[in-house]
Amino acid sequence: MRNRPVLFVVALAVVAAACGGSDGDSGDSGSSGIRISGSSTVEPISATNAQKFNSANPDVAISVEGPGTGDGFKLFCAGDTDISDASRPIKDSEAEACADAGVDYVELMVAIDGLSVVTSTENSAVECLGNEDLYALLGPESIGFDSWSDADALGAELGATHAPYPAAELTVTGPGEESGTYDSFVELVLEDIADERDEDAVTRPDYVASANDNVIVEGIAGSPTSLGWVGYAFYINNADRLRAIAVEGDAGCVAPTPETIADGSYPIARPLYIYVNTAKAAANPAIVDYVDFYLSDDGLASVDETGYVRLADYSSTRSAWAGR
Amino acid sequence: MGRPVSRRHSIAEAAHGGRGLSASVMLAGDPRRRRKEARVRGFLFAAAAATVLVGVAIVLALIGEAWNFVTQVEFSKLWSLGWFPRRDFFDVRTIVLGTIIIAGIAMVVATPLGLGAAIYLSEYASPRTRRILKPIVEILAGIPSVVLGYFALTWISPNVVQRLFTANTFNMAAAGIGVGVLVTPLVAAVTEDALRAVPVSLREASYGLGARRGETVRKVVLPAAVSGIVAALILGVSRAIGETMVVAMAAGATGGSLLQLNPLEPGQTMTAAMTALAIGSDQVAGSGLAFQSLFFVGLLLFAMTLILNVIGDRFVRRVREKY
Amino acid sequence: MTADTTTPTRIAVAAKLQGRRVGWGESAFQLATLIGLLLSLGVLVALLADIVAGAWSVVTTRGADFVSTPISLSADTAGVLNGIIGSVLLTIVVAVVAIPLGIAAAVYLEEYAADTRPTRFIQTNVRNLAGVPSIVYGLLGLGVIVRLVTALGAGGSANGRNIIAGGLTLAVLVLPIVVITTSEALRAVPAGIREAAYGVGATQWEVTRHQVLPAALPAILTGTVLTLARAFGETAPLLLVGAATGFFATGGQGLMEQLSGTYTALPVVVYSWSRQPDGAFRDELAPAAILVLLVLLLAANAAAIIIRNRSERKW
Structure with a gap:
């Protein structure tokens, strides 16, 4: 009985030290994850695509949140997210915030929603x-x-x-x-x-x-x-x-x-968009893969699956993406 | 809390002429041991000081942003229309009254349940019954608030509130009852401590005079434990005011709310207003009045619960000091 | 003081001497307290029945699959794996930070500190911190800890809203509870044990380490397990420190990346599922997740009770 408590304290210390140690070892290894936030209206499409994309690319970490378009742009223009879902075009004030922060983006129309x-x-x-x-x-x-x-x-x-x-x-x-x-x-x-x-x-x-x-x-x-x-x-x-x-x-x-x-x-129909941070896309091939998938037939099928309406023609969206 | 410490060490102190370092100086003259003592003592003190640091950090974090809010907000916006932080309407009444309504309902539930459970367990139950039932009450105390929030929304609201009244699915009454259930074990625990602190001799004296158990409980034990019971209720109110998840899940109005005094309608409390804000736009730290209002409300909540806790603590200590 | 205690007695004596009979009020009062107790227990039964009934279809059709699959958008395949991993990692951070710190602080306050004004200030401070609503700790996390974690370079891909920040926030939240339960455990150790050790020439740290702490350990351990259980079930502060409520996949991340990346926790999963208008998530998966949460917490509580019973000691 007398030794066990000491052992416990030692064990605790070892665990603490081990955790501390591993912190130092791995350090900062440039994350290849994809962070998506923004419109809760677009969230189902992006999340469905994220899930499909994840099953094909299980190594890529990916997260999709839906706090709202305006909130999404706040995060996006602060450089916190890679892709911002939007159920309206970016506002001038938001575009300014992005420009001030040096965030360049490409706007991609992905679906139509009937309010x-x-x-x-x-x-x-x-x-x-x-x-x-x-x-x-x-x-x-x-x-x-x-x-x-x-x-x-x-x-x-x-x-x-x-x-x-x-x-x-x-x-x-x-x-x-x-x-x-x-x-x-x-x-x-x-x-x-x-x-x-x-x-x-x-x-x-x-x-x-x-x-x-x-x-x-x-x-x-x-x-x-x-x-x-x-x-x-x-x-x-x-x-x-x-x-x-x-x-x-x-x-x-x-x-x-x-x-x-x-x-x-x-x-009162309106287009839905995703905005992609071009610098982050250039640095992280996973983002490119994800958006490519989004605009592929499989990805666009998610638009119907989630209850939205496809654009009649995606060529301008695709060329906007190609010309980023 | 402090006094027993000194009493316990009194013999060691008398023997060594002091405590801590001076004791080791006398008994352990070896400088290595002394240095080690000093190091350990320093480390332990740093740990204790860290707890103070936490308190200071909370207050500073809250006051900093809250001050920005107070200096920038138009004061008329603090007293009109409702709580719509994204549109710069910060009607404090809406969330404070919502908080009071829900805490009030919670106490209407928790007071009879908590006091009843404590009095029965402490005074009437046989030791066997007590041994079985008390842990069950303690299990209730261990249930996370998110679970009670779910229960309030999916069970209390349809099966209790909507059965008795015509009410919205999301309503303050269901949230209040849920918070009450959450607070009940706390009220029961503090009350039971107070009842157990009443010396057996008082009870024996009462029995000796021929009083029955019921009489003894009502006329001797309860009056003797009254400050502990008051403490239980005050601490219960404090806990009810600070409860977040039950209200956020069951009371409804998440984004903004008009001043709403009808408990059968959705309502907004200070805590729920804070979660609603934090899950939404204000993921971006440090931007805008709405974000700062979060800390203003937090400071208000902190102050309210602190005052209640200090008062409750006074009452608890009165029980301890008395016996 | 004396007047206080004798007055009720005197009233009772007087009542007795006046020969008043005990009315039905006495038994009614006892009945009322019994009803209060039974209602409290009844709520627990209703809650468990509601949860189990809701979770039943998931438990029977999915079984262990439910706890071993990650979050998904489709109700048929959604599981709580991410939540469990997140909660376990958070709890480890809490254990590593709050327990040593809390025990050390308690040892200082109970064993070392003289009964001076600063000591009493620290004690009062700890007591008051224990009563601060958890959401306020969330604000501390949001306003200070997230920024601190980012500034220290551990912000990772989640910009500081990660397990490290969430775990630190919860650690700070439970720290006062650890201090209080440890203090109580230390106070229960009889003075005689210390005096005997001092008597054979031990230094104060030697007394504390070899006598007091081992003697108090079972009680400390019990308190610690219950405290960790509390952290495990905490939701509100995590929502403020950015636990994910949407879809996410961790991919092939290493431990450090998981600690600094997007995360969720079991209670947060319960919360986000119960907000879904989709019936399957709200009415079946949410109670199933709650069931998992309750089973884990119950196991922790049982462990605490076993520790307490196996090492119960009478001085």
């Missing part, structure tokens, strides 16, 4: 909404509207085609400002009207904003008179609990489907 305006499957009162309606219900001037009908006056003022609205509780759930889906919604739906009316191009702040997909699904499915917006793949993968509201454009009310998104008749 889907969603409600609960129990909601049968609202079939279609136009941009004016969405502005009245979700725009910067809708702060404090707890009921759909609170937006009646604003809708009428805007000439919204679907006002007045039902006198029912309005619970709004959607992605937060870190998300490219938020930015796209503002850009495609709210911005023009907001500019005309001299308002900030933002949504109302008083809604449940979440980067947690589960919270968004529960929030929208949980109330029969909910309203929110998500990416198309997100909607279609949860179609048993969410219902997409048709969006009114030049061609009338169009519901999001792969066909309407691909042919452009769905009014």
Whole structure:
């Protein structure tokens, strides 16, 4: 009994020393891993490709996160990540940040997403909404509207085609400002009207904003008179609990489907991108291999598999990549 | 904590005319042994000092960024609309009240459960029952909070809260109950310590006067242990305020939240607001007001729990000193 | 003081002398405390039943495969291997850093330090640190440790948000607990043992090393195992120190690259799976991961109890 404790302490010290030793030995061996972050909308495509790529190249470490497009660019322009997923093009301010940090990149359009305006499957009162309606219900001037009908006056003022609205509780759930889906919604739906009316191009702040997909699904499915917006793949993968509201454009009310998104008749479709750090790609062949795979037929199959819509033609994407 | 140390060594001290180095000087005059003693002592002191360093590092890390936040934020933004850090609305009320609501619900759950368990185990249970049941309560204490968060979201919310009320799947009530379950073993443990600290002689005196067990417990033991019970509740509140995962998983509003006082709706606490921020944009250290607000909230939380812990500690020591 | 203790007694005596009968309130009170206890235990049963029920299909169809396969996007093949590896590595970092440091600090406070103002300050400081919410330690990790690790060149491909930083953060988190449990263990060693050793001319370190520490070791070990279990189950600080919640593969990395690269931990896997709207991840894989976590923690607890029972000593 008397010696055992001492042995234990010695063993502990040996373990400590061994760990300390190995720290010194291996040192810095230039990592060949791939770090991808950015849009949670694009994350499923990049992650599916990462998984496929990993099974063919098991030696390459690879990680895919989805904190949001804006957050992704922050990391990307700080040189923290190799590839940034984005559900909108890079903003001027972000491009400046990248330039200041000396991060050169190439922009690759990889898929199309139909921004889907969603409600609960129990909601049968609202079939279609136009941009004016969405502005009245979700725009910067809708702060404090707890009921759909609170937006009646604003809708009428805007000439919204679907006002007045039902006198029912309005619970709004959607992605937060870190998300490219938020930015796209503002850009495609709210911005023009907001500019005309001299308002900030933002949504109302008083809604449940979440980067947690589960919270968004529960929030929208949980109330029969909910309203929110998500990416198309997100909607279609949860179609048993969410219902997409048709969006009114030049061609009338169009519901999001792969066909309407691909042919452009769905009014609020948007391209999805990946941004690749060219210097890191030049230094790390694994990144090149991964992007090559991404743009191959196998890689692009992930676009369909995850519920998004392929571009009609990838030649400009491929030539952008080839000419990096 | 300090006093018993000196009492224990009193004989050695008396014999050697002091402690530590002076003791070895007297008994171990060999300079090599003395040098070794000094080295060991220095190393041990450095280790103890390191714990202080940790405290200092926490405070400095929090204060630095929190100060940047306080000097840059518009004060009106600290008191309007809700908690939307990415849009520069930092309504402190939203997260503080959310924290208080959830901690309140937690204590409504943990107080009867924790006190009941402690009183029963300490006063009524037979030694055999106690030997079996007490470790089970301790197992509850060892369950990670992420597990209770999952339980609060997938079981408490649908089977308790939504069965009794019409509520959102994510709601503050379920999170509060989950936190309460988490806090229960702590309340039970501190209470039981306090009850056990009440001398047997008090109980015996009471029995000797013909009082029954129930009477003895209620009129003698509980009043004698009251400061320990108060301590248990205060420490429980402190733990409830600082709990993160249960709230982050079950209370819902992760990104931003309006001021919400209805416990059946999603809500935001200080801790959940911090995780929501840290998982999102603020992976990039040191940029923007939202990142700094993280440390501001952290400082606020640190101060709140510190005050509660210091008060709770006072009460704990009152029990120790009394008997 | 004396008044305090006799007052209740006096009330009881008075009540007795007045001949009041014990009402139904007495048994109702006992019943209430019993209900409190049973509810606490009932919650545990409900929790375990919920987890096991959810995990059942994964346990039966996947079995050991679930713990030996890495994270995957498809629910059929996703496993918790990365989480287990990450958690084990984190726990090793915690053990290597926090245990020697915590034990040394406790030895200083209990065996060496005089009862002076600075000593008491350190003791108070340790007690208060033990009560600091874990998320605040996460902020310390994010604001200080990640930067420190990067500055020391151990940031690796994860820019400091790696196992080393996560492990150090958890080490700092459990340090005060190690100090407190070790202090309690040392205090339980009777003074007679020390005095006898001093009596035969041992120096203070010799007394501590050859007598006090061995005598206190079982209790220290028990406390240590429980502390490591606590670190193993901790989630919130790791989220702040950048544990991955998305897909990742470690590839052919060596140990050092794994320590400094992207990582996750078992509790973080539970968290990220439970956030998925996809039913299979949230309703089946998350409870299965929880089951793995609980089994590992239970094993640690059982080990601690066995150590305690095998070496129980009465002075």
